[in-house]
Amino acid sequence: MSIFSLSFLILGIIFIILPSFALLEYKRKFPERKLENKSAFLMYPVGILYILGSITGYIWIIFPLTMIALLISLRLDIYYHKKKYSSSDSDI
Known part of the structure; x- marks a missing residue:
């Protein structure tokens, strides 16, 4: 290897562990609130894909695909927060 x-491989493990700790900390601090950070759930499949790609040797295919998926999820997350927390009712 x-x-x-x-x-x-290390990055994939980090992408699985860190969002888990962040979600647990969020639920510990705010047990009555609904979970707002849905984009953290995308990190689990990305971490699994990084681990599988590093083991099989096909990381050169998986890396660009996961970067595109992360960029799309970031854009959707920004759009969601703009729509949810906008001060006016006008379109974005």
Whole structure:
């Protein structure tokens, strides 16, 4: 296993562990609130894909696809928050 594959393996593990801790901390601080951070759930499949890609050696295919998925989810998350927390009722 090369250093490149090993780095994506570590990155995949981080993408699974850190959102889990963030979601647990959010539920611990605000148990009565509904979970607002749905974009953190996208990190689980990205982490799994990074781990599988580093093990199989196809990370060069998986990496661009996951980056596109993250950019799309970021854009949708920004759109969702603009729509939810806008001060006026006009279209975005």
